Amino acid sequence: MRARPLSRVLTTALVTALLATTAAGCGDDEDEGLVVYTGRNENLIEPLFERFTEETGIEVTARYATSSALAAQLLEEGSSTPADVFLSQDAGALGALQDAGALVPLAPEELDRVPAQYRSSEGAWVGVTGRARVLVYDSAGVDAATLPTGIDGLLAPEYRGRIGYAPSNASWQAFVTALRVTRGEDGARSWLEGFKANAPQAFDNNVLILDAVDRGELDLGLINHYYVYEKAAATEGGLDALNAEIHRFAPGDAGNLVNVTGVGVLQGKADERTARLVDFLLGEEAQTYFAEVNKEYPLIAGVQPDVPGLPALADLQGPDVDLSQLDTLEQTLALLEEVGLT
Amino acid sequence: MLPAVATALLALAPLVYLVVRALEDGVGTAAGLLWRERTAWLLVRSLLLATAVTAACLVLGVALAWLTTRTRLPGRRAWVVVAALPLAVPTYVAAFAWLSFLPGLAGSRGVGAFVVLTTCCYPYVLLPVAAALRRADPAGEEVARSLGLTAWQAFRRVTLPQLRPALAAGGLLVALYVLSDFGAVSIMRFDAFTRVIYNSYSSAFDRTPAAVLGLLLVAVTLVLVWLEGRSRGRAGYSRVGQGGPRTAALVPLGRTAVPALALVGGVTAVSLGVPAAALVYWTARGASTSLDAGELLPAALTSLGVAALGALVTTLLAVPVGVLAARRGGRLPRLLERASYLGHALPGIVVALAVVFLSLRVVPALYQELPVLVLAYVVLFLPLAVGAVHASAAQSPPALEEVARSAGSSPAAVLRRVTLPLAAPGIGAGAVLVFLTVMKELPATLVLRPLGYDTLATRLWTETGVADYAAAAPYAALLVLLSAVPAWVLTTRTGERS
Numbered sequence: 001m002r003a004r005p006l007s008r009v010l011t012t013a014l015v016t017a018l019l020a021t022t023a024a025g026c027g028d029d030e031d032e033g034l035v036v037y038t039g040r041n042e043n044l045i046e047p048l049f050e051r052f053t054e055e056t057g058i059e060v061t062a063r064y065a066t067s068s069a070l071a072a073q074l075l076e077e078g079s080s081t082p083a084d085v086f087l088s089q090d091a092g093a094l095g096a097l098q099d100a101g102a103l104v105p106l107a108p109e110e111l112d113r114v115p116a117q118y119r120s121s122e123g124a125w126v127g128v129t130g131r132a133r134v135l136v137y138d139s140a141g142v143d144a145a146t147l148p149t150g151i152d153g154l155l156a157p158e159y160r161g162r163i164g165y166a167p168s169n170a171s172w173q174a175f176v177t178a179l180r181v182t183r184g185e186d187g188a189r190s191w192l193e194g195f196k197a198n199a200p201q202a203f204d205n206n207v208l209i210l211d212a213v214d215r216g217e218l219d220l221g222l223i224n225h226y227y228v229y230e231k232a233a234a235t236e237g238g239l240d241a242l243n244a245e246i247h248r249f250a251p252g253d254a255g256n257l258v259n260v261t262g263v264g265v266l267q268g269k270a271d272e273r274t275a276r277l278v279d280f281l282l283g284e285e286a287q288t289y290f291a292e293v294n295k296e297y298p299l300i301a302g303v304q305p306d307v308p309g310l311p312a313l314a315d316l317q318g319p320d321v322d323l324s325q326l327d328t329l330e331q332t333l334a335l336l337e338e339v340g341l342t
Numbered sequence: 343m344l345p346a347v348a349t350a351l352l353a354l355a356p357l358v359y360l361v362v363r364a365l366e367d368g369v370g371t372a373a374g375l376l377w378r379e380r381t382a383w384l385l386v387r388s389l390l391l392a393t394a395v396t397a398a399c400l401v402l403g404v405a406l407a408w409l410t411t412r413t414r415l416p417g418r419r420a421w422v423v424v425a426a427l428p429l430a431v432p433t434y435v436a437a438f439a440w441l442s443f444l445p446g447l448a449g450s451r452g453v454g455a456f457v458v459l460t461t462c463c464y465p466y467v468l469l470p471v472a473a474a475l476r477r478a479d480p481a482g483e484e485v486a487r488s489l490g491l492t493a494w495q496a497f498r499r500v501t502l503p504q505l506r507p508a509l510a511a512g513g514l515l516v517a518l519y520v521l522s523d524f525g526a527v528s529i530m531r532f533d534a535f536t537r538v539i540y541n542s543y544s545s546a547f548d549r550t551p552a553a554v555l556g557l558l559l560v561a562v563t564l565v566l567v568w569l570e571g572r573s574r575g576r577a578g579y580s581r582v583g584q585g586g587p588r589t590a591a592l593v594p595l596g597r598t599a600v601p602a603l604a605l606v607g608g609v610t611a612v613s614l615g616v617p618a619a620a621l622v623y624w625t626a627r628g629a630s631t632s633l634d635a636g637e638l639l640p641a642a643l644t645s646l647g648v649a650a651l652g653a654l655v656t657t658l659l660a661v662p663v664g665v666l667a668a669r670r671g672g673r674l675p676r677l678l679e680r681a682s683y684l685g686h687a688l689p690g691i692v693v694a695l696a697v698v699f700l701s702l703r704v705v706p707a708l709y710q711e712l713p714v715l716v717l718a719y720v721v722l723f724l725p726l727a728v729g730a731v732h733a734s735a736a737q738s739p740p741a742l743e744e745v746a747r748s749a750g751s752s753p754a755a756v757l758r759r760v761t762l763p764l765a766a767p768g769i770g771a772g773a774v775l776v777f778l779t780v781m782k783e784l785p786a787t788l789v790l791r792p793l794g795y796d797t798l799a800t801r802l803w804t805e806t807g808v809a810d811y812a813a814a815a816p817y818a819a820l821l822v823l824l825s826a827v828p829a830w831v832l833t834t835r836t837g838e839r840s
Contacts, residue, residue: 035793041804041807041808042804043804043805043807043808043810044808061793061794062793063793064788064800064804065788065789066788068543069543069691069785069788069789071543072543072549072691072695073694073695073698073789075549076549076695076698076699076702077698077702078702080702080706080709082709082710082793168528168537168540168541202531202533203448203531204448204528204529204531208448212445215445217445230808234810337380342380342533342538342541
């Protein structure tokens, strides 16, 4: 008598499970297609994959997760990986795979389409889009004219406790690496110690920082440029309606660092199809799409996106840093830990 | 015995991976990683958070369980169900919900993380304690009262000791959950141990530190499981008598009915009301976004499917371990049971990578297929089912099985016809707990889901990844609603018969 409820529950569970998983089983027919691991958001990249399939007839099946989880997964999978291509959200993850010898060098004609500063010096990956570090400020509470012309100005006592940053964010860490590269270890340490002494507020990600600044709860935030343009696009009235505004530092300041998202082909997977996908991502259609939908910078000459308020990539004037030098993340993390900014 | 050993070996499999990765750069590197001030400091912070949340959950869980099972609380039957529903709310949804009303909670020295984790986790204590209260024989309390003890003294000296196994099991689940949780602590900006593990992947792309820290977490789990075993005590908790225990007489609350209602109503309003209000608020704010039913329905079906499969397989594997541990004291059964807890305190990403590592070496053909994903769920959530089975089997008297044996039944027949039917409510409860937890699981699902599979949790992640809370809200709402059904079945099935 009492045994019945259990068996009924189990039977129901089994039937539901089988029905549901058969219904979802449409992912099994990826035989001839490309498998792409990507840290980019599904909503933003899926339409582009669909366009690629329309154009070339090559199916694309993607695995979406964070770039770092995927890099760890790819390292764990080694040569048995089902992935053909890795489209990463940051150069660091590609650098880690490059160091492990997991990526095939790309064709020189693809590499040459992108300025040398935005690709791997070994040719293992190529930048697809660029993004710039910016300072956002609460325009209702902060007078733009008083804002500093460089990151050193942020160490002034008047900004104590008023700056938000995302310590676990890859772009923040890339900025610190750039600081080490341009100023040397001691110079970087001294800036970080000053920054820490100014009691900055740690956030989990850039979106939370921007939201806090826009609501007027936080005065300043160190984030990437595109979050502002994305928020503007999602807000009625656009950029002008936002309370949060962008402040750019003087040309060449480390606070203007431009980093990239990039693509690499896994070892043993280089063929006609992977080459076409890389070619497509660097083509005019994809580059325009990235700019207009993701508000990121195209890296190919001649692409002029229609994004209100977005300055040209050439006008950004970031610090003079070789991006392939930004692969010394270990030392950056060691320094951050030493200073106590994690 | 053999099936129990197999289950325990499965639960221990990630250890192989952790040891391989941790020692990859030599013992010296591993020791260096452990021997850092920051590692110790973060572990202490996480343990303090786990202690605070567990203590709060024990108090809330016992208070709510007692009020809803033993008193004449107005609307008692409805409260039984409602009070357990927060189990269906993922911590990342609750955390975002709290922040959209009280942004100051983030980074507030752990207050935010404490509030979110307590409101999401107290049902882990409430459910086993309520079940134990319903099953406990009221005769002991009545005798105590007749000998002159006050109601409070009788509760403290007679009822509470009877609840020890339920309290210990529920408290352990809460503590392990808090240690492994990443959603609430990261959104609430509480610098916890799991954040270091995630950061070592996300910033260093280095699996060695994560594995070393994972092993440390395993060691902490062992200590907690051992403590739980100690606090459970050695006493027997079954009763033998004619017929079943009488239902305890309900205590009239009188003037205390108002504060009692305020407590039960307040806790549930905070635990369920805040997430619900946030979902409504997000949906209303983003009225322009149209709901894509074409995405919602398949994701819901996949969620239900993998959760049901996960619950089914996990429970089947948990039954031998739980029954064995309840029936035979002995060192080995206890060891097997404790082994099953090891995966539960590990963050999802660590277990997922362990499963990647192992499945590619053992069953490469099944990699990124459904069976391997289900396997990861088993490793992660086994203790939820083992604990429920154990508690339930421990309360049915072994004498009944002995009688069946002496009457000539084979051990298999005794198991099938006596032990399992008696433990059935507990087994069902364990299955539902696993189901609810799998529904919410994200990190392991992202890594191991078959290509093209979308669950409600992964869709929710995608939408919040572009900060589109309005588009995310329907997925979150459906996730909570679909989980509410089994949560409701769970609470109504575990004993409320009159």
